[in-house]
Amino acid sequence: MKKTALLCLLLVFCQQWAQTKLVTKTGKITFEASVPAFEEVKAKNEAVTCILNPATGEIASLALMKGFRFKVALMEEHFNENYVESDKFPKATFKGKIDNFDVSKLTAAAKEYTIKGKLELHGKTKDIVVIAKIKKTEAGVEIDAAFSVNTDDFDIEIPSVVSKKLSKKVAVTLDCTLK
Template sequence: MKKRNLYFILFFVAAMVPFVSHAQKFATKTGDIKFEASVPSFEEVAAENKNVSAILNANNGELAALALMNGFRFKVALMEEHFNESYAETAKYPKAVFKGKLEGFSLKALSEKPKQFTLTGELTLHGKTKKINDVAMVSVKGNTITIIGNFMVKPADFDIDVPKVVSKKIADEVQVAYTFLLEE
């Protein structure tokens, strides 16, 4: 009888291991990233990508996002063409990837009221990787976690060359804003 109980306990523990160690993940394929590189007195240089994939491990705050570079849409088609061919070189560098962590993240601490977390990680763009530090606002409503934030990047840090003929029309620093509505 004791042997049978031992087998039952071992079976139960073995069956529960995958559930205990299984990370709670929230994800989206419709995340939004906008960037703005405009300078005063010149045409707006801005684009948006509404098909960004992102995933959050709610157990430890790890966050990853992937944006296809040719998914950015500009108001002016010619700008989009120049962006893809000359600046981002999307045929050679098709994606941008962020891997990082929301420091001190706790799913239990979230509410509908946005809470501030420090987001640290690395952004890989145009074949170069740079550290990113940001303050992200995180909230939860039902089964949806919302993460909103923005940070600045310099095209030069990613070896993106801006021709002199247009250099006065494009900002040295680009503001990147993101919104992720992640569902379980």
Template sequence: MKLIKIFSFYFLFLSTLIMAQDRKVTKTGEVNFEASVPSFEEVAATNTSVSCILNAKTGEIASLALIKGFRFKVALMEEHFNENYLESNKYPKAIFKGMLKDFNIDKLGSTLKEYEMKGKLDLHGKSKEINTTALLRRNGDIIEVITNFIVNTDDFDITIPKVVSNKLSKKINIKSKFLLR
């Protein structure tokens, strides 16, 4: 009986190690967004503590950004962003869950390779399907993932007050970069 317990524990430990090798992760990914309009002050922010996980066998990918982690050049913009636009106390996270089509880790090299990425972005209490491309490359055990796509504030019920509507774009450019280990 003792031998069965030891074997079971060893098998469980070994399978956990094998599964961990299929997952590439970071907690220090970067997401930038820009909602600037020409001739007005830049409206842009960066979050450098975004988590991302990639299942290297299946191509499933997910990321999580805490809304309060976005930093602006102007503190007042950051305050308005959190309190008025994204309501970060009520909706503290942005989550993306998706799939890289035809992903094969063995085909990644040192040059960027383009993959179709489809998934769902949950933001401000709403969900929206996202279809875009992701650029990936491999350097040893590190996989770099780069994305760039546009979302519309109306799709997530983010209200822009009339007083600033001409200074802020409804089309938000979102760029991300992850170094997964």
């Protein structure tokens, strides 16, 4: 009887603890490395996982590299095989903290927050600072951010044959609704 009561208490505690995190598995990351006058180099991943601890402002995100979709299949193949080497480095992760975050102060009007953390991509880790717009809606907590990543920072080599067609400075946007 005592074991059953203890097990029930433990399950209730774990369930309460799990509910303190806000999560999505359908976040969107888009990146663009296009150069004017050349073909668009743009991809989107709509299966990004993002977790937010509203009590602490800690945030983490994971994107599988093979989840990025391009308009041109050959670009997707080159991206996975030659640039990010998806078989060797299958994911990109971000772990950080939202400065001065207080979930109780979120409203339907987006407010800018600074997020500081570490981005791991292609086997390299770099400290980054991102400005994000965060708001609370009926759907949950919405986070929209835009930042840039330099391919050199992550040892992503761009062959000289296509170096004029691809930007080393890659524009990245994140859009997710956490529940």
